[in-house]
Amino acid sequence: MMLLFMLEKNQISKNFMFIQIFYxxxxxxxxxxxxxxxxxxxxxxxxxxxxxxxxxxxxSFL
Incomplete structure (x- = not known):
């Protein structure tokens, strides 16, 4: 379960990085x-x- 969470969090971080680059x-x-x-x-x-x-x-964000 935790592995799935870490993989999703990593993918989300990559998406945010792309958004920041575009901005x-x-x-x-x-x-x-x-x-x-x-x-x-x-x-x-x-x-x-x-x-x-x-x-x-x-x-995780607290």
Whole structure:
């Protein structure tokens, strides 16, 4: 279970890194919007399937 959580957290970190790069370089805002919506949708799907993972995710930011 923890391995799944770590893999998902790593993937999310990569997505945030790409979003920051797009923002710093001032690239197309529609691409930035697309990346943010994709990340949000992925997190919603992940948390709807597994409430324990959702709790662990929230605790990791405390």
């Amino acid at each position: 710093v370089l001032g690239l197309n805002t529609s691409i930035l919007h697309f990346l943010m919506n994709g990340l949000k949708k992925k997190m919603e799907n992940l948390f709807s399937k597994n409430q324990i993972l959702h709790r662990n995710y929230l605790i």
